[in-house]
Structures are given as C-alpha cells and as structure tokens.
Amino acid sequence: MRTPVIAGNWKLYKTTGEAVELVGNLAPLVKHARDVEIIVAPVFTVLGSVAKAVAGSNIRLAGQDCFWEEEGAYTGEVSPGMLRDAGCSHVIIGHSERRQYFGETDETVNRKIRAAIDGGLSVLFCIGETLEEREADKTFVILKKQLSGGLAGITREQLDSVIVAYEPVWAIGTGRTASDGQAQEAHSFIRETLSGLHGKETADRIRILYGGSVKPENIKGLMAQPDIDGALVGGASLKADSFAAIVNFAG
Numbered sequence: 186m187r188t189p190v191i192a193g194n195w196k197l198y199k200t201t202g203e204a205v206e207l208v209g210n211l212a213p214l215v216k217h218a219r220d221v222e223i224i225v226a227p228v229f230t231v232l233g234s235v236a237k238a239v240a241g242s243n244i245r246l247a248g249q250d251c252f253w254e255e256e257g258a259y260t261g262e263v264s265p266g267m268l269r270d271a272g273c274s275h276v277i278i279g280h281s282e283r284r285q286y287f288g289e290t291d292e293t294v295n296r297k298i299r300a301a302i303d304g305g306l307s308v309l310f311c312i313g314e315t316l317e318e319r320e321a322d323k324t325f326v327i328l329k330k331q332l333s334g335g336l337a338g339i340t341r342e343q344l345d346s347v348i349v350a351y352e353p354v355w356a357i358g359t360g361r362t363a364s365d366g367q368a369q370e371a372h373s374f375i376r377e378t379l380s381g382l383h384g385k386e387t388a389d390r391i392r393i394l395y396g397g398s399v400k401p402e403n404i405k406g407l408m409a410q411p412d413i414d415g416a417l418v419g420g421a422s423l424k425a426d427s428f429a430a431i432v433n434f435a436g
C-alpha cells in the first residue's frame with residue numbers, strides 16, 4: 186500500500202553535460218519500472234537542464250536543500266518556489282552533511298520543511314544518528330528529537346507531503362550499510378514515533394526510506410523489511426547502471 190521511493194542524491198557531483206548524460210542513460214533503464222517513484226537530486230545549477238532531459242519520463246526531480254523565505258535579500262539561497270520553477274517536485278531537507286558542515290539544526294530544518302510544503306514541494310526529510318550516538322545507546326533518543334523538532338507544527342495533512350529518510354551517519358559513504366535488522370529496528374521506531382505524534386493511520390501511510398551505502402547488492406534485503414519503503418542513494422546513484430539496478434530491485 187505504500188509505493189516505494191528510490192531517490193538519488195547526487196550531492197556535489199555532475200556538471201551540466203555529465204548530469205544530462207546520466208539521466209539520458211538512466212531513463213531507458215528504468216522506463217518499465219512500475220509501482221516505484223524515481224527521484225534524482227542534482228545540484229541547483231543543472232536543475233533546468235536535467236528537467237528538460239527527464240520531461241515525459243518517470244524520473245522526478247528534487248533540490249538538495251532550500252531556504253524558508255520565498256524571496257528577499259538572502260544571498261546564496263534558493264527558495265521552494267524557485268525549485269518548483271526549475272522543475273522540482275521534491276526537496277531534500279536536513280541531510281546529515283548539511284547538519285554537520287552547514288550548521289543545520291532541528292529548528293532550521295523545521296522552518297525549511299514548513300516552507301517547502303507551503304510552496305508545494307514534497308519533502309525528503311533526513312534524520313539519523315552518528316556512530317558516537319549509536320555506541321552510547323542514544324539512537325532512539327536522537328531519532329525522536331530530530332523527528333519531533335523537524336516536524337514541529339506540521340499538521341496531519343501536511344505530513345502527507347513528507348517522506349522520512351533514515352540515514353545513520355556512520356553508514357553514509359562508508360560502505361558500511363546498516364544490517365537489514367538494524368535498519369528495520371530504526372524504521373519501526375520511527376513509525377511508532379510518528380504514530381504517537383500524528384496517529385497510526387498517518388504513520389502507516391508515510392514512506393520511510395533507508396539511506397547509507399545502498400547498493401544493488403543490498404537493496405533486496407532492505408526492501409524485504411516491513412517498514413522500509415525505499416532508499417535514498419548517494420554514491421550508487423552517480424552511475425546509471427547501479428542506480429537502475431536499485432530502482433529495479435523487484436525485477
């Protein structure tokens with residue numbers, strides 16, 4: 186009942202030519218994918234070109250971040266409306282790299298999520314614990330804090346525009362994926378927490394993606410878990426064949 190989502194986070198990679206080539210190679214490999222939503226998140230500067238290249242395909246576009254104001258004197262920022270204008274339907278908010286290197290907090294994440302939804306975007310809302318937090322047995326405390334902080338003031342209806350991405354920081358870009366069991370345990374906790382915040386019906390509808398060293402070799406096991414509804418993929422989304430193999434996990 187929850188349609189899986191496979192999203193590629195391209196991070197700070199791919200110039201215009203490389204990005205257009207990548208989606209050009211990807212589109213035919215995933216065109217028969219049924220019952221899965223496919224999203225790619227390129228850098229801002231190539232969004233317009235990639236939007237043209239994916240027009241008419243089943244690939245949708247996401248920004249990697251956005252600001253909470255629609256316009257104004259905010260040098261360097263990009264607003265939800267501008268992402269829509271560039272062809273995005275989604276935006277990633279709260280990625281651990283933004284929390285770690287760019288001072289993103291639960292409060293700024295919350296402001297961005299609310300603005301993005303108001304601006305008509307669906308949000309890929311990232312949460313996840315560091316290795317230090319996991320080893321100190323703080324995983325659930327951190328997840329709960331990030332969820333309640335990030336979603337403060339969000340209504341039940343607005344939550345329908347949110348996709349949660351659980352990305353343990355220690356698994357991102359390290360080749361060290363969470364085991365299927367570790368991921369399922371966290372996802373189940375996230376769904377329970379959402380149920381406490383917004384009711385079971387809403388929590389049962391929301392998609393929770395796993396992220397952190399997802400590859401063609403481990404996607405099947407992850408997707409077999411009852412509370413894992415897709416993946417947010419970094420490194421393996423930079424090549425058409427590996428990302429297509431993840432999209433086509435069921436095939």
Ligand code: PGA
Binds near residue numbers: 194356357360396417
């Ligand atoms: P990775 O990145 O797949 O390269 O670990 C995932 C992410 O940061 O979204």
